[in-house]
Amino acid sequence: MAVGMSRPRATHTAAVRALSDAADSDATGVGPAGRDLVTGIGPDDLPDGLVVADETGTVICFNAAAARITATPAAAALGHALERALPLEDLKGRRWWDLTDPYGGLATRVGQPERNLLLPGGREVLVSARYVRETPTGPVRRLVVSLRGTEARRRTERSHAELIATVAHELRSPLTSVKGFTATLLAKWERFTDAQKRLMLETVDADANRVTRLIAELLDISRIDSGRLELRRQPVDISAAVERHVQALVAAGQAPDRFLVRTGRPLPDLWADPDKVDQVLGNLLENAVRHGEGTVTIDIAPAPAPGKDDESGTAVTVSDEGPGIPEESMGRVFTRFWRGSKRGGTGLGLYIVKGIVEAHGGTITVARAPGGGAEFRFILPVSTPAYLV
Numbered sequence: 602m603a604v605g606m607s608r609p610r611a612t613h614t615a616a617v618r619a620l621s622d623a624a625d626s627d628a629t630g631v632g633p634a635g636r637d638l639v640t641g642i643g644p645d646d647l648p649d650g651l652v653v654a655d656e657t658g659t660v661i662c663f664n665a666a667a668a669r670i671t672a673t674p675a676a677a678a679l680g681h682a683l684e685r686a687l688p689l690e691d692l693k694g695r696r697w698w699d700l701t702d703p704y705g706g707l708a709t710r711v712g713q714p715e716r717n718l719l720l721p722g723g724r725e726v727l728v729s730a731r732y733v734r735e736t737p738t739g740p741v742r743r744l745v746v747s748l749r750g751t752e753a754r755r756r757t758e759r760s761h762a763e764l765i766a767t768v769a770h771e772l773r774s775p776l777t778s779v780k781g782f783t784a785t786l787l788a789k790w791e792r793f794t795d796a797q798k799r800l801m802l803e804t805v806d807a808d809a810n811r812v813t814r815l816i817a818e819l820l821d822i823s824r825i826d827s828g829r830l831e832l833r834r835q836p837v838d839i840s841a842a843v844e845r846h847v848q849a850l851v852a853a854g855q856a857p858d859r860f861l862v863r864t865g866r867p868l869p870d871l872w873a874d875p876d877k878v879d880q881v882l883g884n885l886l887e888n889a890v891r892h893g894e895g896t897v898t899i900d901i902a903p904a905p906a907p908g909k910d911d912e913s914g915t916a917v918t919v920s921d922e923g924p925g926i927p928e929e930s931m932g933r934v935f936t937r938f939w940r941g942s943k944r945g946g947t948g949l950g951l952y953i954v955k956g957i958v959e960a961h962g963g964t965i966t967v968a969r970a971p972g973g974g975a976e977f978r979f980i981l982p983v984s985t986p987a988y989l990v
Contacts, residue, residue, distance in 0.1 A: 650726075650748030654683040656741060658704060670748045671720055683744065689718040689728060703730065708738040717751065725751045760937065764822075767948070771815050775808035818949045821880075822937075825956030832874040832960060839871055839878065839915055839981075840864050843899050846882050850890060859890075865902035869983050871915050877957045878981075884950040885919040885977050893921025893974045906982035907964050914963070918978040920970035934967045954979075 644651050650667030654660050663678040663686065671678075671687065678686035689697035697718055703710075715729035726748055733743035782801045786793070793801070824830040840862075847860045889897045898920050906914030926934060935955040937948065958965045963981040970976035 650746075652678070652683070652687055652746040652748065654744040654746075656704075656743070658683045658744070660686045667748050670726060670750050683746075687746065688721055689726075691716075691718055697728075701730075703732055703744050704741050708734075708740075715747075715749075727751055727754070764819075764937065768815065768819065772812060775811045778808045779805050779812075818953060821953045821956070822949060825953065825960070830956065830960045832877065834872045835875055837871045837873045837875050837878055839868065839917060840901055842875070842878060842882055843901060843917070846879070846886050847899070850886060855890060859895075859897055861896050861898045863898070863900050865900075867903070868901065868915055869903055869913055871981060871983060873961055873981055877961070881954050881957050881979065882917070884954045885917075885979075888950065888977075889919050889921040889975070893923035895922025895972065895974070897921050898970075898972075904980050907962065907980060914980045914982045916978060916980045918976060920972065920976040921974035922970070922972035923974040925969050925974045926967065931967060935965070 644662055644664035645666075647664060647666060650670045651662060651664040652660060652667050653662035660678050660681055660683055663673075663675040665675070667673075668675050668678075673686065684696070684698040687698075691697055691700065701713060703713075710732060712731040713729060715727050717725050718728045720726055727750070729747045731745040731747075732741045733745060734740065735742055782805050786798065786801060790798075821830070843862055847862060850860070851857050886897065886899070898918075900916075900918040900920075902916050902918075904914045904916035935951050937952045955965050958979045958981065961981050963979055965977065965979035968976045968978070
């Protein structure tokens with residue numbers, strides 16, 4: 602495809618090059634509709650727009666994605682001059698093909714890196730180009746143009762902006778508290794009683810833990826988004842892990858009779874990352890306590906692992922008796938920044954939970970609990986390490 606494209610698009614680049622080379626009338630290995638017989642890929646199979654012009658600048662290929670992105674039917678572009686079929690302008694209003702002069706410019710150029718250009722009406726599109734020459738400095742035989750919409754990039758930019766704003770907001774409060782209390786203690790240490798000093802230091806410690814937790818969440822999001830979340834699989838006693846979390850919540854002030862743990866036996870041996878499983882359980886139970894009401898029920902039972910019919914997985918269901926999640930919000934529960942109520946939280950926990958469960962090869966769902974509250978259910982496959990098979 603074009604100079605300047607990122608490595609993950611290598612397959613697409615190879616396909617575009619194959620198709621652009623196949624555009625020569627004498628090319629062999631090309632099937633009907635320009636489909637390459639080696640790769641089995643035709644222009645309309647590509648996810649991005651593909652426009653190919655011949656040595657005269659006449660459009661000879663205008664795939665379905667290009668028609669969708671430009672809102673121009675292929676029939677209205679094929680056989681016409683490139684500058685007419687694809688009237689691009691830069692952000693300063695200059696005509697792009699006059700500016701770059703692909704056919705008459707320097708003979709050493711190989712293409713144009715991806716950049717934002719404008720279609721008629723002011724619609725933005727990401728454009729890159731490759732100049733195909735028979736010899737390194739020969740005339741351009743084919744001009745291959747790649748088009749992409751900007752919607753995905755803008756969604757990513759908005760997501761990053763929201764993440765930065767959320768992090769700044771969440772960090773400001775605890776850091777202000779830490780700074781205020783430490784400055785006060787340093788300046789007026791002798792004026793406070795031991796009880797007052799202890800209270801302030803406990804507040805500083807709690808706020809420092811909050812900052813540490815937020816940083817850990819950001820690191821988890823980065824690893825999940827980049828596919829670099831590492832799992833250290835070990836034997837995990839899921840029932841014991843649940844009991845630990847329940848005991849911790851009781852020690853923190855929750856009533857013991859608020860929790861009901863039911864375990865179906867026998868459970869399959871589970872190999873998973875114990876720290877990550879603790880993170881999942883901690884998030885789900887904390888959500889149930891914070892946002893739910895009544896009894897929090899935790900069911901642990903054998904279940905079919907994703908993609909299998911036998912009970913080779915372990916299912917954990919956490920449900921409460923609170924108001925539950927509105928039906929219209931069900932599809933957004935596991936997205937970033939979703940908050941079920943105004944009772945605090947960054948809105949990142951369930952997004953991380955989903956990433957951890959899926960990294961284990963498992964699934965997680967949300968539904969309405971029998972008691973009317975929210976019900977979260979995740980299934981982890983056994984996933985015995987290969988060296989033990």
